[in-house]
Amino acid sequence: MLKFVTDKDGVKRYLVSLKVNGNEYTRMVKANSLLVNFLREELDLTGTKKACEQADCGACTVLLDGKPVNSCMILTINADGREVITVEGLATNGKLDILQEKFIEHSAPQCGYCTPGILMSAKALLNRNPHPTEYEVREAIAGNLCRCTGYVNYVKAILDAAENQ
Amino acid sequence: MYLPNFEYFQPDSIEETCQLLSQFGSKAKLFAGGTDVIIKMKKELLSPEILVSIEKIDQLKKIEYVPGKGVVIGSGVTHNDLVYSELLHEKYLSISEAARQMANNQVRNLGTVGGNIGSAVPSADLPPILIALGATVKITGVKGDRTMDLEDVFIGPGKTVLAQDEIITEVVIPDQKMTGSNYIKFGLRASGALAVVGVAAAVQVENNAIKEARIVLGAVSPTPVRAKKAEEFLKDKKISDELLAGAGVIASGECVPITDIRASAEYRKDMVRVFTRRALRKAIDEGHA
Numbered sequence: 001m002l003k004f005v006t007d008k009d010g011v012k013r014y015l016v017s018l019k020v021n022g023n024e025y026t027r028m029v030k031a032n033s034l035l036v037n038f039l040r041e042e043l044d045l046t047g048t049k050k051a052c053e054q055a056d057c058g059a060c061t062v063l064l065d066g067k068p069v070n071s072c073m074i075l076t077i078n079a080d081g082r083e084v085i086t087v088e089g090l091a092t093n094g095k096l097d098i099l100q101e102k103f104i105e106h107s108a109p110q111c112g113y114c115t116p117g118i119l120m121s122a123k124a125l126l127n128r129n130p131h132p133t134e135y136e137v138r139e140a141i142a143g144n145l146c147r148c149t150g151y152v153n154y155v156k157a158i159l160d161a162a163e164n165q
Numbered sequence: 166m167y168l169p170n171f172e173y174f175q176p177d178s179i180e181e182t183c184q185l186l187s188q189f190g191s192k193a194k195l196f197a198g199g200t201d202v203i204i205k206m207k208k209e210l211l212s213p214e215i216l217v218s219i220e221k222i223d224q225l226k227k228i229e230y231v232p233g234k235g236v237v238i239g240s241g242v243t244h245n246d247l248v249y250s251e252l253l254h255e256k257y258l259s260i261s262e263a264a265r266q267m268a269n270n271q272v273r274n275l276g277t278v279g280g281n282i283g284s285a286v287p288s289a290d291l292p293p294i295l296i297a298l299g300a301t302v303k304i305t306g307v308k309g310d311r312t313m314d315l316e317d318v319f320i321g322p323g324k325t326v327l328a329q330d331e332i333i334t335e336v337v338i339p340d341q342k343m344t345g346s347n348y349i350k351f352g353l354r355a356s357g358a359l360a361v362v363g364v365a366a367a368v369q370v371e372n373n374a375i376k377e378a379r380i381v382l383g384a385v386s387p388t389p390v391r392a393k394k395a396e397e398f399l400k401d402k403k404i405s406d407e408l409l410a411g412a413g414v415i416a417s418g419e420c421v422p423i424t425d426i427r428a429s430a431e432y433r434k435d436m437v438r439v440f441t442r443r444a445l446r447k448a449i450d451e452g453h454a
Binding site for chain 1: 166167168169170171172173175198199200203204207208216218220245268269270271272274275355356357
């Protein structure tokens with residue numbers, strides 16, 4: 001059951017607990033709080049980007065219980081009791097994830113705005129399917145629009161990361 | 166982008182969900198994956214005061230085979246649950262493949278079967294293949310359950326037979342006589358595009374003849390529609406390229422597409438002709454009923 005308090009204007013705030021990048025957070029949020037805004041504004045995790053905000057571009061992609069989703073479409077309440085991984089959660093102990101290393105090596109990011117989202121889609125793919133084909137890589141990042149249209153090096157970098165992880 | 170204020174309910178049971186929907190009436194909106202409702206709220210096309218979420222109702226998230234009934238798909242099952250379901254790979258690969266063509270991976274992890282049906286978007290990818298396989302839906306409201314053919318659920322764009330207190334709880338694919346089925350879609354891009362035309366076909370092949378066929382056209386009428394004259398035309402005929410092409414011509418006369426930003430009505434009609442032929446051919450050659 002969701003617990004809530006009602007403020008003097010009659011607006012309800014609900015108690016949510018979620019794990020983000022391994023840390024537990026408990027907060028009171030309004031029902032209309034979107035996960036992308038919660039991550040960026042409440043937790044200062046601004047690596048997750050906002051662009052189209054209608055589930056077309058994938059800039060806001062995070063992993064929710066391991067699955068890539070558009071955080072602009074998710075109510076913070078929906079993440080109650082669940083685990084979120086953002087781009088900030090990829091590096092461990094100051095060491096970049098192999099995907100991040102390969103993105104740098106292949107000069108995959110251009111303006112870089114789509115990069116966090118592509119990293120998260122790629123991470124989910126490799127977790128599920130460690131040896132994807134090029135088609136599977138392209139399918140996995142098809143929900144991430146690169147406005148610089150620089151898909152080729154992203155695909156190379158992800159395939160390289162898969163081979164060397 | 167921010168959403169206006171609303172209240173959120175997360176009932177544990179179907180019964181409670183229906184009661185809340187009934188109690189709050191038009192102020193309330195049913196909420197599942199959110200990929201339709203949240204976008205409409207952002208665009209101010211919807212402004213519910215209350216969202217009633219089925220998120221916590223686990224019984225709606227199952228895909229299972231029930232002997233004597235068929236494959237039962239809960240309405241809270243996501244598109245990617247269909248894509249990765251081993252049961253569907255074994256029994257209805259065509260449903261997994263249709264689901265895989267919807268939107269993109271992130272949206273497929275959120276959007277649900279019930280939402281894809283309930284939002285009644287004419288270009289939705291799941292209804293054509295489900296209707297081709299003779300799917301029925303179970304609809305539950307405060308007064309109880311009713312079961313109907315999926316094709317009878319749709320009334321027009323965004324409109325279904327569901328009453329305010331009713332929700333779709335399951336989709337049932339009955340055991341088949343059909344030997345093959347397929348859904349093919351034409352969108353303007355390979356991913357993240359609505360269908361300009363989507364055609365599903367299911368066929369029962371015996372001795373190189375079509376005993377029975379079902380053809381369902383998506384995105385070319387206010388609702389998904391059966392091409393019944395084309396189905397009748399195919400009945401008990403020897404399979405040939407000419408026969409399938411003939412069915413395509415007939416099917417293209419059984420839809421009433423609109424012209425919009427994606428394609429003209431004429432183009433859609435002609436694509437129905439081509440895609441009906443191809444969907445039939447794939448259903449015949451590849452099986453996967």
